[in-house]
Amino acid sequence: MYAPFFGLKQPPFSIAPDPHYLFMSERHREALAHLLYGLDGGGGFVLLTGEIGAGKTTVCRCFLEQIPATCNVAYIFNPKLTVAELLQGICDEFHVPVPPGARTVKDYVDPLNAFLLGQHAAGRNNVLIIDEAQNLSADVLEQLRLLTNLETSERKLLQVVLIGQPELRGMLARPELEQLAQRVIARFHLGALSEAETAQYIRHRLTVAGLSGALPFDRAALRLIHQLTRGVPRRINLLCDRALLGGYASGQAQITPAIVRRAAAEVFDTPGTPARRARFTPVGVGLGVLAAAAAGAGLTWALQQPARLAPATPASRPGAERPASAPASAPPTTAVANAASAAASAASSAAPAAEPLSLADWAPLEGDAWQALAQRWGLPLPADADPCATAAQRGLQCYRSGAGSLSLIRLIDRPVVLTLLRPGQPPALVALVGLDGPQATLLVDGRPRRVAVAELATVWRGEFTTFWRMPPGYATRAENMAPLRAWLAEQLAAVPGLAPAGRAASAARPGAWAELTRQLQAFQASQGLQPDGRIGPVTLMQLNRATGVAEPRLDVAR
Known part of the structure; x- marks a missing residue:
C-alpha cells in the first residue's frame, strides 16, 4: 500500500525470512563463523542462542547456503517430539529406510548408524540442525548425546547444531545434562543490534x-x-x-x-x-x-524523490556559483577542521531562537548566504572572493545539485546554500542551516529565521550548493590511485559495524581493490545510497560523517 508513496518497489519490512533482505551485522557474522567452524569440529554439538526475533533463523538460512555439497543435512524445526518421533524425523530427513513397523530406539538407531558409516566411507559429513531447541525434553537431549557416540576410530559421524532461545543455555547447565554440555565444541549467543x-x-x-x-x-x-x-x-x-x-x-x-x-x-x-x-x-x-x-505543491515537493546525483557542473545562469576542483597540493588541514568544529559548536550552543520569516517579503543581501555557509565551516571568505575557489585552497570543494530534494539534504546532513526562485524577482541565495520536521531554519542577516517547509517548497526547485572535504589523492586519482585507495581502506576500517576491508598498508596488494569496492558497496547500502561502488562526493560526505570527521551538521531539535 505505502511502497510507491516512498519510492519503493515492495514493502521492505516483512517479517518473513526473505534471503534477499539478508543483513549480516558483526554479531550475525560471528554467529555464522561459529556454525561454520562446527562443521570441521569432528562431531559433537554447536550451540546458537538468541532472543526471540534476534535473527537466529536468518543466520541458520545463511549457514545452510554455505554448507559444502559434501555434507548431508537433516533439519528439525518442530522439536516437541518424543525420542521415537525425533529418531523417525532424523531418518526421514536423511532418507534412511527403516524396517516396517519400527517402534523401538534400536529400530531407528541401527539403520541410521549404517547410513552414517556408509556416508563417512564415501567422504561425506552429516549435520543435524534442530531449531527451537529450547523445546527439547531432557530425555530427547540425552538421546541426542547418545547419537554423537556414533563414531569411527577417527571422528564422530554426526554433527548436531542446536538453535534456540536463551533458556537453552540454562537447560544445558543442569547437572543431569553435564555430559552433553561437555560435548559442545562451539557456542555463541546472538545479541541485539x-x-x-x-x-x-x-x-x-x-x-x-x-x-x-x-x-x-x-x-x-x-x-x-x-x-x-x-x-x-x-x-x-x-x-x-x-x-x-x-x-x-x-x-x-x-x-x-x-x-x-x-x-x-x-x-x-x-x-x-x-x-x-x-x-x-x-x-x-x-x-x-x-x-x-x-x-498542494508543498507536499508534492516534500515527497519528490531525489534525482540521480551528478558531479558538480558549471552554473547555467549569472549569479550562480561554480564548483571548483581543488589542486592536488591542497589537502584538508587540521586548522580548517578545528575551525569548522569550533564554529559548528558555537553556532549550535549560542544561536538565538529562530524567528519566523516571510520569503515573499524578504530582501536578500548579496553574498550573505555564502558568508553564512563559510562561517559554519570556519572558512575566512573575503567579500569579493569566489567561494568555491577559496574553499578549494583549504582542501574543500563545492558540490552542486540542480535537482535535489529535502530528503537528499537530510541525508548529507550539512548546511547548504539554496537558490530560490520567487515570482517576479531575481534568483536569491539563502543558507539553510537546520531542518526539524515541518520547519526549516535559514540564516538571514546572521540570525536564524524559521520557515515552513511547505512555504519553502513554493520557491525552491531543488538547486543547492554545499562544501565537502576531499580525501588525499582525490583530485589526482586519474594519475595515481594509491593515496586514495590507502585512505579509503583506512576509513572503511574505521566505520562502526562495517567489516574491515584491509588496512591502508595492504591496500596495494593484488585483489585489494576488489575487496575495497565490495566494502564500499556495503557502506553505501548501509547509508541508503545506490551501492554502485563509485567514489563520488555524496559517498565521501557520508564516509566522513560515519568516521567522525569534523564537519558542520544541520541543526535539529535534540
Whole structure:
C-alpha cells in the first residue's frame, strides 16, 4: 500500500525470512563463523542462542547456503517430539529406510548408524540442525548425546547444531545434562543490534526494496526505533512497517518520532494518551490521502524523490556559483577542521531562537548566504572572493545539485546554500542551516529565521550548493590511485559495524581493490545510497560523517 508513496518497489519490512533482505551485522557474522567452524569440529554439538526475533533463523538460512555439497543435512524445526518421533524425523530427513513397523530406539538407531558409516566411507559429513531447541525434553537431549557416540576410530559421524532461545543455555547447565554440555565444541549467543546497526539494518532493507534516495526516517526517529525495539530485528520490522504506513496515512514523507510512537502504540500495545493515539486503519489511510491531496505543491515537493546525483557542473545562469576542483597540493588541514568544529559548536550552543520569516517579503543581501555557509565551516571568505575557489585552497570543494530534494539534504546532513526562485524577482541565495520536521531554519542577516517547509517548497526547485572535504589523492586519482585507495581502506576500517576491508598498508596488494569496492558497496547500502561502488562526493560526505570527521551538521531539535 505505502511502497510507491516512498519510492519503493515492495514493502521492505516483512517479517518473513526473505534471503534477499539478508543483513549480516558483526554479531550475525560471528554467529555464522561459529556454525561454520562446527562443521570441521569432528562431531559433537554447536550451540546458537538468541532472543526471540534476534535473527537466529536468518543466520541458520545463511549457514545452510554455505554448507559444502559434501555434507548431508537433516533439519528439525518442530522439536516437541518424543525420542521415537525425533529418531523417525532424523531418518526421514536423511532418507534412511527403516524396517516396517519400527517402534523401538534400536529400530531407528541401527539403520541410521549404517547410513552414517556408509556416508563417512564415501567422504561425506552429516549435520543435524534442530531449531527451537529450547523445546527439547531432557530425555530427547540425552538421546541426542547418545547419537554423537556414533563414531569411527577417527571422528564422530554426526554433527548436531542446536538453535534456540536463551533458556537453552540454562537447560544445558543442569547437572543431569553435564555430559552433553561437555560435548559442545562451539557456542555463541546472538545479541541485539546496536543503535548504529539498527540504522544500518533499516537502510539496508529500504535499499533492497528499491529506495534510491534519502532515508525516510530522520535521525531522532531511528534513535527512538532502537530504544523501542531494543535492537531486535523482528521488532524493528514490525515497528518500521507500521510507521511507514502511518506516514503514508498522514501524507508525511519523513517519518518523525511522533509517527514512530503512534506506530509503537499500535504494534506493541504500549500505553498512550487516547487523544494522541492515531490508528492506521484503512479509513485513516483514505483520510490521509485526501489530506495529502489538499496540501498542494508543498507536499508534492516534500515527497519528490531525489534525482540521480551528478558531479558538480558549471552554473547555467549569472549569479550562480561554480564548483571548483581543488589542486592536488591542497589537502584538508587540521586548522580548517578545528575551525569548522569550533564554529559548528558555537553556532549550535549560542544561536538565538529562530524567528519566523516571510520569503515573499524578504530582501536578500548579496553574498550573505555564502558568508553564512563559510562561517559554519570556519572558512575566512573575503567579500569579493569566489567561494568555491577559496574553499578549494583549504582542501574543500563545492558540490552542486540542480535537482535535489529535502530528503537528499537530510541525508548529507550539512548546511547548504539554496537558490530560490520567487515570482517576479531575481534568483536569491539563502543558507539553510537546520531542518526539524515541518520547519526549516535559514540564516538571514546572521540570525536564524524559521520557515515552513511547505512555504519553502513554493520557491525552491531543488538547486543547492554545499562544501565537502576531499580525501588525499582525490583530485589526482586519474594519475595515481594509491593515496586514495590507502585512505579509503583506512576509513572503511574505521566505520562502526562495517567489516574491515584491509588496512591502508595492504591496500596495494593484488585483489585489494576488489575487496575495497565490495566494502564500499556495503557502506553505501548501509547509508541508503545506490551501492554502485563509485567514489563520488555524496559517498565521501557520508564516509566522513560515519568516521567522525569534523564537519558542520544541520541543526535539529535534540
